[in-house]
Amino acid sequence: AQSVTQLDSQVPVFEEAPVELRCNYSSSVSVYLFWYVQYPNQGLQLLLKYLSGSTLVESINGFEAEFNKSQTSFHLRKPSVHISDTAEYFCAVKADKLIFGTGTRLQVFP
Amino acid sequence: NAGVTQTPKFQVLKTGQSMTLQCAQDMNHNSMYWYRQDPGMGLRLIYYSASEGTTDKGEVPNGYNVSRLNKREFSLRLESAAPSQTSVYFCASSEVSGPWGYTFGSGTRLTVV
Numbered sequence: 001a002q003s004v005t006q007l008d009s010q011v012p013v014f015e016e017a018p019v020e021l022r023c024n025y026s027s028s029v030s031v032y033l034f035w036y037v038q039y040p041n042q043g044l045q046l047l048l049k050y051l052s053g054s055t056l057v058e059s060i061n062g063f064e065a066e067f068n069k070s071q072t073s074f075h076l077r078k079p080s081v082h083i084s085d086t087a088e089y090f091c092a093v094k095a096d097k098l099i100f101g102t103g104t105r106l107q108v109f110p
Numbered sequence: 111n112a113g114v115t116q117t118p119k120f121q122v123l124k125t126g127q128s129m130t131l132q133c134a135q136d137m138n139h140n141s142m143y144w145y146r147q148d149p150g151m152g153l154r155l156i157y158y159s160a161s162e163g164t165t166d167k168g169e170v171p172n173g174y175n176v177s178r179l180n181k182r183e184f185s186l187r188l189e190s191a192a193p194s195q196t197s198v199y200f201c202a203s204s205e206v207s208g209p210w211g212y213t214f215g216s217g218t219r220l221t222v223v
Contacts, residue, residue, distance in 0.1 A: 006152075009150065032209045034211050036211075042216060042217075043200060043214040043215055043217050044153075044200065044202075044212075044214040045214075046211045049209070049211055051209040052209075090152060090153065092211075094209075094211075097143075097155065097158065097168075098143075098202075098211070098212050099155075100145075100152045100153040100154075101152055102151055102152040103150075103152050
């Protein structure tokens with residue numbers, strides 16, 4: 001079985017500051033890793049995914065995540081956040097089905 | 111636009127009432143899923159259908175039933191709604207296996223009073 005732990009339920013940060021949202025996973029088999037974003041009152045959108053190859057993956061809006069197999073982590077980072085990044089972020093792992101973490105609410109203040 | 115369509119978007123039920131949440135996808139995906147989202151608990155899988163004609167229980171199936179009507183449609187039924195079923199429900203679809211994420215609908219906000 002797989003599980004996902006998102007260590008921070010809320011992360012407040014000022015605009016233009018860097019941010020890291022932490023994600024650790026547990027699995028006895030190889031998995032694919034995903035980050036989804038949910039803006040207020042909307043569904044979930046795929047932000048980025050790690051399948052294989054380079055351990056650093058990037059999204060089109062400046063987020064990046066690094067797969068660390070030894071630490072079983074897939075932390076999400078952005079060097080400079082915008083107000084529009086305010087949302088809930090979900091880490092997920094997939095072996096046969098997609099299993100989600102409990103989410104981290106990123107609140108960006110002006 | 112291609113994607114996953116859920117109806118209704120909002121619903122208020124009285125305890126004991128029944129209702130069906132509808133979901134349809136037009137991406138020719140084999141697999142479909144129903145999740146519920148509750149504050150602080152992330153998304154939890156209720157039921158899924160790996161392919162047309164099959165359904166399986168997820169993490170929290172009690173109080174729900176599903177029907178995979180055809181390849182496009184996957185409905186979720188609450189036979190006797192309870193306040194504990196107040197939640198936001200999301201339908202999703204994907205290919206059966208492999209490195210594919212899921213495509214989600216916009217959700218149904220259900221309140222049971």
